[in-house]
Amino acid sequence: MMTKTYQLKLGPLTRDLPLIQLNQDLTIASFVLLGDAELTHYAATQFTELLSDVSFDYLVTIESKGIPLAQELSWLTHHDRYIVLRKSVKDYMQAPVEQPVSSITTSADQELVLDGTDADLIRGKRVVIVDDVISTGGSVLTAKQLIEQADATVVEQVAILAEGDAAERKDIRYLEKLPLF
Numbered sequence: 001m002m003t004k005t006y007q008l009k010l011g012p013l014t015r016d017l018p019l020i021q022l023n024q025d026l027t028i029a030s031f032v033l034l035g036d037a038e039l040t041h042y043a044a045t046q047f048t049e050l051l052s053d054v055s056f057d058y059l060v061t062i063e064s065k066g067i068p069l070a071q072e073l074s075w076l077t078h079h080d081r082y083i084v085l086r087k088s089v090k091d092y093m094q095a096p097v098e099q100p101v102s103s104i105t106t107s108a109d110q111e112l113v114l115d116g117t118d119a120d121l122i123r124g125k126r127v128v129i130v131d132d133v134i135s136t137g138g139s140v141l142t143a144k145q146l147i148e149q150a151d152a153t154v155v156e157q158v159a160i161l162a163e164g165d166a167a168e169r170k171d172i173r174y175l176e177k178l179p180l181f
């Protein structure tokens with residue numbers, strides 16, 4: 001199978017990302033972090049350095065591609081717990097808080113959900129949002145809204161890649177740019 005690719009360079013690592021046409025006007029270089037232990041570990045060590053002068057209580061990530069990154073970064077920065085915002089309400093949640101979201105890779109309406117027990121945990125605390133890619137910024141914006149509804153403060157928003165216009169944002173920190181095609 002011949003698929004066109006974009007070569008991503010991240011520090012010592014290179015990855016050939018397949019180009020996926022989403023619609024007539026938009027093709028993305030598909031970056032799937034899940035399963036890539038080497039890149040996840042490298043990114044987590046870079047963020048550990050980046051956040052070394054940032055005081056925070058919890059990392060918050062978004063299901064599902066941010067989870068292994070948050071796990072590794074939490075551990076490296078000596079935080080025993082981190083928060084995962086889910087994409088649907090689960091039966092075991094207590095008083096879940098829901099917020100609609102729009103995203104580049106999902107055509108149908110999506111939502112993010114903060115479990116009420118996690119909302120209690122972060123109330124009044126300083127949190128860092130961490131994700132694999134920030135593109136339109138829809139997910140991160142929704143995450144920020146949920147966190148602020150829980151009376152917590154977002155002190156940093158970090159992602160491995162900033163895609164398209166996201167690379168111009170001054171309110172996020174990232175390791176590399178990712179073009180749109």
Ligand SMILES: Nc1ncnc2[nH]cnc12
Pocket residue numbers: 028029030031032104105133134135163178
């Ligand atoms: N380039 C990309 N690859 C995978 N997931 C994405 N979500 C947003 N942009 C993406």
